[in-house]
Amino acid sequence: MTTRTEFLSRIRTEVGKTPGLFSARTAPRPSDPRAVSETIKRELAERWPQALERFQLEFERVAGVFHRAASIAVVPQVVAGIARENEVRRLVAWDAPELGADLLDALTARGLEPFAMPPGDLADATERAELRRRVADAELGLTGVDLAIAETGTLVLRSGAGRPRSTSLLPACHIAVFDRTALIETLGQAGVFLELWNRGELEGRIGAVTSFITGPSRTADIELTLTRGVHGPKEVHAIFVDQAIRG
Amino acid sequence: MSETDLSVPFRRRAGSALGDKHLQEALTIATTKFIGLRRDAFDEFPEGERLRDLAREIKEATLQHLHRYVEQLIDSVERLGGHVHYATTPEEARRVVLDIAARTGARMAVKSKSMASEEIHLNEALEAAGVIPIETDLGEYIIQLAHERPSHIIAPAIHKTKGQVADLFAKELKRQVAADPEELTRIARVELRQKFLEADLGITGANFAVADTGTVVLVTNEGNGRMVTSLPRVHVAVMGVEKVVPSMTDLMVFLQILAKSATGQKLSVYTTLVRGPRRPGELEGPDEFHLVLLDNGRIRQIAGPLREALYCLRCGACLNVCPVYRQIGGHAYGYTYPGPIGILLTAMLEGPGSVKDLAHASSLCGACADACPVRIDIPKMLVELRREIHEARIAPWTERLAYGLMEKVLASPSLYRWSKPLARLLQRPFARDGRIRSVPLAFTEWTRTRDLPALAPQTFHEQWPTLK
Structure with missing residues (x-):
């Protein structure tokens, strides 16, 4: 078997043989991603309405369904509306602290059967398998959002304790709730947050996966006919909450 | 067609793709659609x-x-x-x-x-x-x-x-x-x-x-x-x-x-x-x-002639715009990676001998280089590959003979002058109405699907003294 040393030394030897095709540099990285990310947010504090408008436009272009709620307290009503339209009731949700609010009682009161994800890992494989069955059975998945990118209508979700990957993946209908603190304008700006999340103090605290979600799952593999919901959700709803979710 | 049979020559693989009406239609629809979608995305x-x-x-x-x-x-x-x-x-x-x-x-x-x-x-x-x-x-x-x-x-x-x-x-x-x-x-x-x-x-x-x-x-x-x-x-x-x-x-x-x-x-x-x-x-x-x-052949190309092919993002844009891919589709190429970039990647993975025919499956029109998101100069590398295949004597002897003669004749003014009457003599049995429709022996393949214009009784070069 090839070893690390052999493999790397072969690459090093070949690299040493040529100066390359032209003088070239990699993209300039933010030296202090935290400071840059704070500047991005500060600037958006003023022009977020335009960014939101663009987000809605792009999100709808990729077949997302956009909703707006005055406060987090109104969200259960919106969710119940979506459930009614789809004639479904089984819902799985991120753990309340990750979602930013505990909506279970309000959802139950509106006729849904909500189930919250545990705040961390479970004790054993049996429990985990039981939970997976429940998530696979659910018809709605309710999550928060770490970034909403206006330029592309993209929702960015980090996995982690209390915020499992499957909530936005297995149910046929994904509902994501966010406020203006998640809103950014461009993919380039998203890069600054990725630089920030993947280094230093945050590194150990977040989960292994960051998902960029741009509309419902789709395929055009059969005669180029566009079809939704091949593996992931068939519907993606984004609920924008005007009043900051975390008070 | 299941597993592509590489013992069938490329010409025949391409030929059967050209004869497949359904494939032709599917290729035209798909590649045309992808070209339009890509253009619109970049226009915006x-x-x-x-x-x-x-x-x-x-x-x-x-x-x-x-x-x-x-x-x-x-x-x-x-x-x-x-x-x-x-x-x-x-x-x-x-x-x-x-x-x-x-x-x-x-x-x-x-x-x-x-x-x-x-x-x-x-x-x-x-x-x-x-x-x-x-x-x-x-x-x-x-x-x-x-x-x-x-x-x-x-x-x-x-x-x-x-x-x-x-x-x-x-x-x-x-x-x-x-x-x-x-x-x-x-x-x-x-x-x-x-x-x-x-x-x-x-x-x-x-x-x-x-x-x-x-x-x-x-x-x-x-x-x-x-x-x-x-x-x-x-x-x-x-x-x-x-x-x-x-x-x-x-x-x-x-x-x-x-x-x-x-x-x-x-x-x-x-x-x-x-x-x-x-x-x-x-x-x-x-x-x-x-x-x-x-690795599989990649590392040695860091300093090799196919270095630029290592930029490839596998987006498929060069396939859609390639006049050859649009006609024959992916299977006729015979290897994992089809299309213009596929020829280069096949040469990288399998060695230049594997693409002795495929290296010519390009009109060198440059559409692939235009479409490539990282502007890989695919035509330039295809020409290099053709040369390498020629010099390493991998190409068929007829092709090497033809290119060898061409090289000598075009490099020497006197040989070029003498070649013209000789060519007129040689073409006499085959030329009809100014076209050569078939030539014998190892060269039949060339004229099977195309005609050659016969050499004119007087070339422009020969007419020049009187035109001046």
């Missing part, structure tokens, strides 16, 4: 041209220090509890994956679309070892049921009709299935959902791997990339060593142009950034994460 995106330049520069800068970035990638992956493996050959890569499967007792593997695993013929090896491989990209699933190979890098089953797909599904599921894309997709969702939940092993490629963070990046539209990296207990990613990018900032440059070039989307539906196995506190995700770094 004024920064696109600058970002293409930047992406090209990042690829070049990365290659100039590739050993450093690969080492950084390895360290980052290992720091997060992942394992890195090194494969010089396809055999080695297959052995690595089979060892992991055996050690973890895997019985079934779900795969998200990966050209690298196609390249190393992983499915056959898994099957032989008693592990059932399931392709989960809908297009790949279809061609797996049909026992074929992908005909397009991003739309593997464009050569199949919905009727053919329905027949395949009916045979697999042993029941009647309607030839309706919506219904077929729904069936695939149900069938494959079960496999995702049951499988032990998730196998993916990598569109990129970020050296700084040890992140493997998967771009899909269906969501199978997310399933495969979240549900099974082991995740194996197989990637060509050139897929490494230095930082997240670099990654974002590529993400801004990749989907636009491939399908005209601003971003594919899912871009999944995976950093190693499941973290403490995480409910889902694999217990083990393995990254297989694949």
Whole structure:
């Protein structure tokens, strides 16, 4: 078997043989991603309405369904509306602290059967398998959002304790709730947050996966006919909450 | 056509593709659609041209220090509890994956679309070892049921009709299935959902791997990339060593142009950034994460004539615009990677001898270089390849003889002068009405599908003194 040393030394030897095709540099990285990310947010504090408008436009272009709620307290009503339209009731949700609010009682009161994800890992494989069955059975998945990118209508979700990957993946209908603190304008700006999340103090605290979600799952593999919901959700709803979710 | 038979010469493979009416229609519709979608996406995106330049520069800068970035990638992956493996050959890569499967007792593997695993013929090896491989990209699933190979890098089953797909599904599921894309997709969702939940092993490629963070990046539209990296207990990613990018900032440059070039989307539906196995506190995700770094001819091209082909993002844009691909489709090329870039990648992986015919399957029109998001000069490398094939005496003797004579005649004014009366004499038995429609012996092939204009009684050069 090839070893690390052999493999790397072969690459090093070949690299040493040529100066390359032209003088070239990699993209300039933010030296202090935290400071840059704070500047991005500060600037958006003023022009977020335009960014939101663009987000809605792009999100709808990729077949997302956009909703707006005055406060987090109104969200259960919106969710119940979506459930009614789809004639479904089984819902799985991120753990309340990750979602930013505990909506279970309000959802139950509106006729849904909500189930919250545990705040961390479970004790054993049996429990985990039981939970997976429940998530696979659910018809709605309710999550928060770490970034909403206006330029592309993209929702960015980090996995982690209390915020499992499957909530936005297995149910046929994904509902994501966010406020203006998640809103950014461009993919380039998203890069600054990725630089920030993947280094230093945050590194150990977040989960292994960051998902960029741009509309419902789709395929055009059969005669180029566009079809939704091949593996992931068939519907993606984004609920924008005007009043900051975390008070 | 199942497994492409390489003992059939390229000319005959291309010939049968040209005679396949259905394939011709499917190719025209698909490639024309992709061209339009790509054009619209870039028309709407004024920064696109600058970002293409930047992406090209990042690829070049990365290659100039590739050993450093690969080492950084390895360290980052290992720091997060992942394992890195090194494969010089396809055999080695297959052995690595089979060892992991055996050690973890895997019985079934779900795969998200990966050209690298196609390249190393992983499915056959898994099957032989008693592990059932399931392709989960809908297009790949279809061609797996049909026992074929992908005909397009991003739309593997464009050569199949919905009727053919329905027949395949009916045979697999042993029941009647309607030839309706919506219904077929729904069936695939149900069938494959079960496999995702049951499988032990998730196998993916990598569109990129970020050296700084040890992140493997998967771009899909269906969501199978997310399933495969979240549900099974082991995740194996197989990637060509050139897929490494230095930082997240670099990654974002590529993400801004990749989907636009491939399908005209601003971003594919899912871009999944995976950093190693499941973290403490995480409910889902694999217990083990393995990254297989694949050489297979790539490393020697860092300083070789095909270096620029190492920039390739596998978007498929060059296939859609290629006048040859548009006529013959992917299977006629005969190897894993079709189209203009495919010829170069085949030469990289299999050696220049493997493309002695394919190197000529290009009109050198340059449409591929124009469409390439990182502006790879494909025609230039094709010409280089032709020369290499000629000089290494891999080309057929007739071709070498013809080029050899041409070279001598064109390089010497006196030989050129004398060649003209000689050629007029030689062409006399074959020229009719100013055309040569067939020539004998080894040269018949050239005139089978085309005429040659006969040499004029007086060339322009000969007329010049009187015209002056």
